[in-house]
Amino acid sequence: MPELPEVETSVRGISPYLVGEEIAHITIRQRQLRWRVSDELDTLAGAKILTIFRRAKYLIIRTNRGDIVLHLGMSGSLGILNQAQNQPQNQPIGKHDHIDLQTTKGTILRYNDPRKFGAWLWFENAETSPLFAKLGPEPLSEAFNGEHLFKLSRHKTVAVKNFVMNNAVVVGVGNIYASESLFQAGIHPDLAAQNLTKKQCERLAGVIKSVLTQSIIQGGTTLKDFIQPDGKPGYFAQVLQVYGRKGEPCNACGTLIEAKIIGQRNSFYCPKCQKLPR
Numbered sequence: 571m572p573e574l575p576e577v578e579t580s581v582r583g584i585s586p587y588l589v590g591e592e593i594a595h596i597t598i599r600q601r602q603l604r605w606r607v608s609d610e611l612d613t614l615a616g617a618k619i620l621t622i623f624r625r626a627k628y629l630i631i632r633t634n635r636g637d638i639v640l641h642l643g644m645s646g647s648l649g650i651l652n653q654a655q656n657q658p659q660n661q662p663i664g665k666h667d668h669i670d671l672q673t674t675k676g677t678i679l680r681y682n683d684p685r686k687f688g689a690w691l692w693f694e695n696a697e698t699s700p701l702f703a704k705l706g707p708e709p710l711s712e713a714f715n716g717e718h719l720f721k722l723s724r725h726k727t728v729a730v731k732n733f734v735m736n737n738a739v740v741v742g743v744g745n746i747y748a749s750e751s752l753f754q755a756g757i758h759p760d761l762a763a764q765n766l767t768k769k770q771c772e773r774l775a776g777v778i779k780s781v782l783t784q785s786i787i788q789g790g791t792t793l794k795d796f797i798q799p800d801g802k803p804g805y806f807a808q809v810l811q812v813y814g815r816k817g818e819p820c821n822a823c824g825t826l827i828e829a830k831i832i833g834q835r836n837s838f839y840c841p842k843c844q845k846l847p848r
């Protein structure tokens with residue numbers, strides 16, 4: 571599933587090809603994604619793309635008429651096809667290539683989504699839309715810090731892993747990054763949020779920022795892959811300490827990594843580095 575760093579990488583990857591350009595048309599081959607694709611997208615010929623940015627795991631293409639809001643869902647990806655270089659008329663359209671946004675210069679933003687859980691929606695202003703109303707702060711913003719985590723976690727009996735994956739607490743911390751951050755902070759994923767100390771909250775907020783930043787930096791190295799014959803970006807390989815490593819030795823202490831279902835999601839942790847307090 572694309573997580574925040576992949577969405578951020580997508581924003582940075584597609585922006586140079588699209589910002590400042592005019593939309594020629596948007597071709598929609600499949601309207602049934604997670605939600606029905608907004609009909610307004612059929613009427614955007616002539617709209618100018620002003621900027622492209624990310625909020626949580628949404629990617630917003632802001633035009634002079636309003637906002638196209640994309641979500642990559644479980645399996646969505648974006649690619650750029652450049653007519654001048656790749657002659658898209660000769661590029662076969664794949665089975666899962668559901669949407670093409672074409673500029674007047676012939677550049678195509680192609681959306682591929684095998685599982686169709688993504689979204690292409692239209693809002694006059696994404697930031698005031700109901701989609702964004704209940705979102706917590708961005709993890710890389712100053713508003714997200716130890717104080718914020720400490721304040722919100724009081725009287726919360728939910729496991730800390732679910733707590734940090736809650737979009738109302740902080741956006742964009744998915745299953746992989748929650749597991750990795752808790753390992754680096756030395757906190758057991760099943761610890762009740764209310765039992766976090768102030769110090770642990772500060773540590774956890776700092777680690778979440780550094781883990782995500784590191785992934786975004788790694789993602790940056792794959793930006794050249796945004797122009798590919800198949801239009802798919804090459805997602806970067808994560809260096810994972812615990813996620814998906816059940817039964818393998820911990821890189822810090824050699825103890826075997828364990829896995830446990832917490833809040834219906836598989837959680838990976840080192841039982842020695844991430845002890846529950848007695």
Ligand SMILES: [Zn+2]
Nearest residue numbers: 820823840843
């Ligand atoms: Zn360990």
